[in-house]
Amino acid sequence: MIELINVTKEYQMGDTVVAALRGVTSSIGKGEFVSIVGPSGSGKSTLMNLIGCLDTPTHGRYVLAGEAVEKLSIDRLAEVRNTTIGFVFQTFNLLPRLTALENVEVPLVYAGVPRAQRREVARAMLERVGLPDRARHKPNELSGGQRQRVAIARALASKPAVLLADEPTGALDSVTGEEIMELFHTLHSEGSTIVLVTHEPELARRAERIIRMHDGEVV
Amino acid sequence: MRGITQWENTRISVRSIAGSPIRSALTALGVMIGVAAVIILVALGRGAQTQVESSLNSLGANLLIVYSGEPRGTALVRSNTANIRPTLSEDDLAMIRALPPELVLLSAPASTANVQLKFENRNIAASVVGTGPEYPEIRNFRPIYGSFFTEIDVERRSAVVLLGAQVYRDLFDPGRDPVGESVRINGVSYRVLGVMEEKGSAAQDSSVLIPISTFQRRVSGDSNYAMISIQAASSEVMREVQSVIEQQILRLHRLPSMEYADFYIANQMDLLSTVAGVAGTFTLLLASIAGISLVVGGVGIMNIMLVSVTERTREIGVRMALGARPRDITAQFLTEAVVLAIGGGIIGIALGITGSWVAMNMARTAAEVSIFSVVAAFGFSVLIGLFFGGYPAWRASRLDPIEALRYE
Structure with missing residues (x-):
C-alpha cells in the first residue's frame, strides 16, 4: 500500500540545507496498523506529511496505492489526498461553522459527489463512529471525544486507502483517548490500513508494527 | 464528475x-x-x-429666430432686443412666408421697446413686444387667461394688450380680473385681452404683447422688425431652412455673404446639441x-x-x-x-x-x-x-x- 524507497527530504534554511529525512526505506501493507514513533525533531512529522501527500520528497520514490506520488502535480496531489488519504489530526480541525454532518461531507464536496449521495455517505460514517444522533451539532456543541469521532468519520468518508492519524489522542483525556484507540482497532479489524503517528511509545505499542524514527532515519 | x-x-x-x-x-x-x-x-x-x-423645447418646437444686427453669443432667445436697430423688412417676412410648408410652418415678426406701463395709480417699467397672432404657437407661449389678439387686430392696429404674468401681478391686485381693463403704454390706452402663462423667464414674464402693426404705428414708428420667429416643419429641415433664409435675406439685403450680414439666425437645434x-x-x-x-x-x-x-x-x-x-x-x-x-x-x-x-x-x-x-x-x-x-x-x-x- 505504501512503499518508500530511499526517500530524503531537505529544507533550505537560509544558506544551509537541513535534511529532515535521510534516506528512509519502508513499506506498509494493505490492512496493516502501523505506528510511527520518535521524539520531536526525529523526522516523523516530515514523514507523515510525505505519506499524506501534503509534501513531496526531495529524492527517492514513494508509491502510494500503486501510484508513484513523488512527481505528481499540486492538483493531482490534492486529488490523491482527497481519495486515498484520510487525515485525523490532533486538534480535530473541524470547520467551526459547519455541522458534524457537513464536516464529514467536506472531502466528498471536493470529490464532486452530489449532495444527496454525500448526505447518505456522511450519515453512514457518523453511524460507524457511533455518533448518529449528533449530525446537526456544530463542533463547539460536541465534546473532545465526539469531535475526534466526527473527524474520523470525515477521514473515512471518501473510503481512503490509508487512514493517517497524527497524535489523535493528544488533545483528549486518557479515558476518551482510549475510546478513540478502540475505534481505530475496530476500523482496523474491519480492514482499514492505519498509520498512527505519535511520540508516546505507550500508544505506539498498540499497533501491529512500529516504525521508529531517529534523526531522519528509520532505526 | x-x-x-x-x-x-x-x-x-x-x-x-x-x-x-x-x-x-x-x-x-x-x-x-x-x-x-x-x-x-x-x-x-x-x-x-x-x-x-x-426648458429649451418649451421655447417652441423647431424654433429658429432671425435677429437683426450682428451675431451675439449663442443664446437662442435674447433677453434684451429693445436697443437693436431693426434691419428685417416686410420683404424679408414676405419671403419667409412664401416658403413652402415642407420647410416653414409659421412665422411671426417681433420688435420690442422699453416702455412705461400704467394702471390706475400703479406705474412700472416693462418691455413691450409687437408681434403677430402666430407668436403664441411658435414660441409656445400662450395666454392662461383671456385670449390672444387675432389677425383682425393686426389689420386694424387695435390698441389691445396681453400682460406677462409678472406685469399682471405688479399692476393688479390678486384675483382681480384684468380683461377689459385699460392700461396705458407710454400714455396711450390699451384694452387688456388676457394674461400670458408664466415661463419663469424675466424677459417673457415682465413684458406685454401688442399687435405688430400697433407697435410700428404707436411705439417705434419703424416699419422694420427686430426679429422674426420661425417654426420649421420638422427638426430635420431646420438646417436647410436656416440656409435658405440666410441666402434669401442676403439677396434681399444685397449683401455678398454672411460675413457682411446685418442679421443672423439662431437655431434651436444647434443650441440643443x-x-x-x-x-x-x-x-x-x-x-x-x-x-x-x-x-x-x-x-x-x-x-x-x-x-x-x-x-x-x-x-x-x-x-x-x-x-x-x-x-x-x-x-x-x-x-x-x-x-x-x-x-x-x-x-x-x-x-x-x-x-x-x-x-x-x-x-x-x-x-x-x-x-x-x-x-x-x-x-x-x-x-x-x-x-x-x-x-x-x-x-x-x-x-x-x-x-x-x-x-x-
Whole structure:
C-alpha cells in the first residue's frame, strides 16, 4: 500500500540545507496498523506529511496505492489526498461553522459527489463512529471525544486507502483517548490500513508494527 | 464528475458571509455606497440634462429666430432686443412666408421697446413686444387667461394688450380680473385681452404683447422688425431652412455673404446639441467621481478579504488536506469576494433608486434613473469583486497546506 524507497527530504534554511529525512526505506501493507514513533525533531512529522501527500520528497520514490506520488502535480496531489488519504489530526480541525454532518461531507464536496449521495455517505460514517444522533451539532456543541469521532468519520468518508492519524489522542483525556484507540482497532479489524503517528511509545505499542524514527532515519 | 462545483463554492461563500453578517455588511458597504452614488449622480446629471432640454423645447418646437444686427453669443432667445436697430423688412417676412410648408410652418415678426406701463395709480417699467397672432404657437407661449389678439387686430392696429404674468401681478391686485381693463403704454390706452402663462423667464414674464402693426404705428414708428420667429416643419429641415433664409435675406439685403450680414439666425437645434453635449460631459464627470468611490469600495473588499484569508489560514489548510486544489481555494475566496460585491451592488442599486426617488420627490430635484447606469454599476461591482478579490484569493491558494495546518 505504501512503499518508500530511499526517500530524503531537505529544507533550505537560509544558506544551509537541513535534511529532515535521510534516506528512509519502508513499506506498509494493505490492512496493516502501523505506528510511527520518535521524539520531536526525529523526522516523523516530515514523514507523515510525505505519506499524506501534503509534501513531496526531495529524492527517492514513494508509491502510494500503486501510484508513484513523488512527481505528481499540486492538483493531482490534492486529488490523491482527497481519495486515498484520510487525515485525523490532533486538534480535530473541524470547520467551526459547519455541522458534524457537513464536516464529514467536506472531502466528498471536493470529490464532486452530489449532495444527496454525500448526505447518505456522511450519515453512514457518523453511524460507524457511533455518533448518529449528533449530525446537526456544530463542533463547539460536541465534546473532545465526539469531535475526534466526527473527524474520523470525515477521514473515512471518501473510503481512503490509508487512514493517517497524527497524535489523535493528544488533545483528549486518557479515558476518551482510549475510546478513540478502540475505534481505530475496530476500523482496523474491519480492514482499514492505519498509520498512527505519535511520540508516546505507550500508544505506539498498540499497533501491529512500529516504525521508529531517529534523526531522519528509520532505526 | 471530479472536482467541486461552482454551486458548492457559492454555498460555501454565502455561508461564510452569513456567518459574520456585520463584518460582511461593512465590507460590502463601500461597494454599496459606490453603486448608490453612481446611480444617484447619473440620475441627477440626466435629470439636469432633461430639464435643460425640456426648458429649451418649451421655447417652441423647431424654433429658429432671425435677429437683426450682428451675431451675439449663442443664446437662442435674447433677453434684451429693445436697443437693436431693426434691419428685417416686410420683404424679408414676405419671403419667409412664401416658403413652402415642407420647410416653414409659421412665422411671426417681433420688435420690442422699453416702455412705461400704467394702471390706475400703479406705474412700472416693462418691455413691450409687437408681434403677430402666430407668436403664441411658435414660441409656445400662450395666454392662461383671456385670449390672444387675432389677425383682425393686426389689420386694424387695435390698441389691445396681453400682460406677462409678472406685469399682471405688479399692476393688479390678486384675483382681480384684468380683461377689459385699460392700461396705458407710454400714455396711450390699451384694452387688456388676457394674461400670458408664466415661463419663469424675466424677459417673457415682465413684458406685454401688442399687435405688430400697433407697435410700428404707436411705439417705434419703424416699419422694420427686430426679429422674426420661425417654426420649421420638422427638426430635420431646420438646417436647410436656416440656409435658405440666410441666402434669401442676403439677396434681399444685397449683401455678398454672411460675413457682411446685418442679421443672423439662431437655431434651436444647434443650441440643443451644444447643451446636450455639455450635459453629457457633466453626467460623465459625475459618474466618474462616483466610479472612484466604487473603486475605493473594491479596495475595502480587498482589505477585508486579505484579513479573512489570514484568519482562515487553518481552514484553508484543512480544506487542502481534505482534497481542495489550489484552484478550488482560489474559486472559494474569489466567489466570496464577488458575492460580497454583488450583494453590495444590489443593495446599492436599491439605495440609489430610493435616493433618486427622494431627490425627485422630496428635494424636488430633477433626477432620472437610467437603466444603463443600473446595469453598468452592477456589472462594475462584479468586476470589482473579481479584481479586488483576485489577489487575496491567489494568496490563499498559494498557502502551503503543512504551514496552514500548523497556523494558530
